[in-house]
Amino acid sequence: MKPLPHLYEVRLSDGPGGYATVSAGGVPSLRMAPPVEFDGPGDAWSPEQLLVAAVESCFLFTLRAVAAASKVEYASIDILGEGMLDRKDGAVRITEVVLRPVLSLPAGSDSGAAMRVLEKSAKLCFVSASLSAPVRLEPRVLISE
Secondary structure, eight states: OOOSOOOOOOEEEOOSSSOEEEEOTTSOOEEEOOOGGGTOOSSSBOHHHHHHHHHHHHHHHHHHHHHHHHTOOOSEEEEEEEEEEEEETTEEEEEEEEEEEEEEEOTTOOHHHHHHHHHHHHHHOHHHHHOSSOEEEOOEEEEOO
16 A cells, blocks of 8 residues: 555536536546436436445455455455435435445355454445444355355
């Protein structure tokens, strides 16, 4: 990792309506629109989905580093993330994010060590730590036979 601080620039472009485009140097642009729940078209990424995706991806990349440092090998991981948007304290906000990772391990693996890696990764994820909403982890570990 390069020394902190890091600066990330993202550009959002829009016209008088329709879709917006989010872009950053060196990566494909994303088409964005409000979700169906806010009368959007439902066929483009929404801010709500991007927030959940940011939590999921930060958790995943943190898990990679923690698993490597802990010498825990895994075969695959699949993460379902859910963000609850509700009214709280007079404002509409994400009130909770739930991550449901399923970590698949090779035969003979230590499921306890894998569970510790999952829990540590959730605690170390800087995106989750940056949110006012709690991030709840509901992990599962599967071991191949």
